[in-house]
Amino acid sequence: MRKTRIKFWYPLLIIVSVIFLLTKDKLYYLIFPPGDKYGVAFNAERERIGIAVLPDHWLTNDKLSETKMWYPANRPDSGSFRSSKIVVVKDGSIVYDGDTYLRIVGDKYEKLTIGYRYNDTVGWEYKYYNPLIGTEENNVTKHSADSILNNWGLKYK
Known part of the structure; x- marks a missing residue:
């Protein structure tokens, strides 16, 4: 069961990281x-x-x-x-x-x-x-x- 959770979170973390890297300037300027x-x-x-x-x-x-x-x-x-x-x-x-x-x-x-x-x-x-x-x-x-x-x-x- 623990491996299933890790398998789920790892790809999600990768996707969120890629989105953040591609939009970091716009995201930063949106917040500040x-x-x-x-x-x-x-x-x-x-x-x-x-x-x-x-x-x-x-x-x-x-x-x-x-x-x-x-x-x-x-x-x-x-x-x-x-x-x-x-x-x-x-x-x-x-x-x-x-x-x-x-x-x-x-x-x-x-x-x-x-x-x-x-x-x-x-x-x-x-x-x-x-x-x-x-x-x-x-x-x-x-x-x-x-x-x-x-x-x-x-x-x-």
């Missing part, structure tokens, strides 16, 4: 979502650094990812607005926190991204994109980023 602690719960640290906070009513579809993007439930189709927040987590620690601002007029748009890289000597980065100027994002200064937002009728934070 990497971006959750860097969501709304991280806003006090964002305020301390000077990063725009994540509104508690914004949504994300990134459940099992080290990169999470939040956005407002009802994004406008035109005008100037804060479009999204993206957080990148590597090995359980936040490495990037960025906000995207859009200005949409008709079928044309401009984009400004303000991001903060943790554990980087530079820290802040400001990128501006306007398809009328070129096909890629351009690095701009903090002063230029503030000026762009001001021209759009927005403020950072």
Whole structure:
């Protein structure tokens, strides 16, 4: 009778072990979502650094990812607005926190991204994109980023 139990449990243990090995990352992220602690719960640290906070009513579809993007439930189709927040987590620690601002007029748009890289000597980065100027994002200064937002009728934070 004892051998029968061992014969039953051994194959089951092998099957469970193989399933665990094949899905360990997804299973780990399901149990410990990497971006959750860097969501709304991280806003006090964002305020301390000077990063725009994540509104508690914004949504994300990134459940099992080290990169999470939040956005407002009802994004406008035109005008100037804060479009999204993206957080990148590597090995359980936040490495990037960025906000995207859009200005949409008709079928044309401009984009400004303000991001903060943790554990980087530079820290802040400001990128501006306007398809009328070129096909890629351009690095701009903090002063230029503030000026762009001001021209759009927005403020950072």
